[in-house]
Amino acid sequence: MSSEAESAVFGRSSAPLRKAVAGDGCYIIDSDGKRYLDGSGGAAVSCLGHSDAHVKQAMKDQLDKLAFAHTGFFTSDAAENLARKLVDNAPDGISRAYLLSGGSEAVEASLKLARQYFLETGQPSRHRVIARRQSYHGNTLGALAAGGNAWRREKYAPLLIEVSHIAPCYQYRDRRDDESLEAYGQRVANELETQIQRLGSETVMAFIAEPVVGATAGALDPAPGYFKRIREICDAHGVLLILDEVMCGMGRTGSFFASEQDGIAPDIVCIAKGLGAGYAPIGAMLASETIYRAIADGSGSFQHGHTYHAHPLSAAGAHAVLERLLDDGLVAGVHGRGDRLMAALNARLGQHPHVGDIRGRGLFRGVELVEDRETKQPFDPARKINVHVKKAAMNEGLICYPAGGTVDGKSGDHVLLAPPFIISDSEIDELADKLTRAIDTAI
């Protein structure tokens, strides 16, 4: 038998963790009473902070009515209401919501739906997926195969389906000096067309991308026009466009879907994280009417499903989250809060010798750390700057999301920031002060 002090939880790492015991607005409180400002919403999850009364009440009410009814037998008011609110606020053409338990499940489902769509429409040769090198789409095998993060993929490579990866839109590192932002966006988007032609368009099923890249690249926002060109290329070659808005959706960038700001609509969009805001484990795959119809009028059912698909308690929680985000105007406030955060970061870190770039949209911001600001030389990965920043930030009482530069040895370490939408001016200043001290301590 294990000793009393040893945790029985099979966690991410064997290193002991502090114990979280309470949430209060933008803060998490540990068992010693220490308060941590949640500067990254965990991993861009907690958009409402940690003590939202409306969401808690909605979940308690649902629990009193019905916790679970298997979707092989029933639908529920909670699932119907959530799906309706999602599609009513979704990009053009999206008409159905398939409710799941998280982001990886949503991505898995999107790949299977794309495949089934082409089977139902008489194009069985289409099965290949194209994604981007700086990307993360989840940790289950299909989603991991789509993602480009070399470190996460390495151990499981023999288990992964083949996905080809093209360059992301990473202007800080890849734009040429003689190139406008728009020209750069077109050039890098055209890589998709080259890849489709190389593979043979009759074999390509889907292109999947995060509109604003989160965990793997630190809030990489695309150049203007980049996604318009991507949409054109997908249309020209009959390839489905799957957008992964698991991190950047649900208002995080200032619009309910990040892709609204790029003026495009996907065929399928995956969401999670901010949808449950940390109160409920939930994700969703939203699909276009064209895809839905092909299956509804074809074989009649999407051959997929999980036991906790459309779970009523999670759905009720997510519906209440959407009421806070959309009806109470929290998404509408994100642009202003985001500008305030950007100004606070620029004031403290804009000229910092080890900060190369501060970027992103709304309350989704990335700080790229470099050895040398002039040459953009990244830190040697062996220095594990990201690990040291995280530790120093926790000591300061700040939760932020640092990650190493893992792709092609080209990108630097970065810190992802994604605070709750309710963050106040003084909390933004506290976040920027604590992050600056953590970076200075770590480097």
Ligand code: PLP
């Ligand atoms: N897609 C993106 C863009 C993500 O950032 C993540 C998680 O970080 C996922 C998918 C996977 O989501 P989950 O961890 O809920 O399975």
